[in-house]
Amino acid sequence: MTKKIQYSDEPIGDFRIVADFLPSPDELALRNESTKITISLSSESVAFFKQAAAKHHMQYQKLIRQLLDDYVTHQKNH
Incomplete structure (x- = not known):
């Protein structure tokens, strides 16, 4: 850039x-502790x-994890 910007005091x-509207650092932290399993x-x-994950543009592992989390929540509420 060879051209200098001229600033003024105009309104x-x-x-x-x-x-x-940005989340706080605490809100950015993972909500649930994860445990790796095989x-x-x-x-x-x-x-x-x-196939289902590809249709929704997401990872299939995340889809399985969400299904399991929803199942656990449902069972806890009964």
């Missing part, structure tokens, strides 16, 4: 203050989850 114009699933089940 900027109408503006408004926007409330802070599990064997049928090829048919894995293929099903991979």
Whole structure:
């Protein structure tokens, strides 16, 4: 850039203050502690989850994890 910007004291114009909408660092932390496991699933089940995950543009492991978490929540409430 060879051209210098010239600043002035002219009014900027109408503006408004926007409330802070970004999450706090505490909210960015993982909500649930995770435990890594090894599990064997049928090829048919894995293929099903991979296809469903691809349709929703997400990872199939995340889809399986969400299904298990929803199941646990449902069982705890009964």
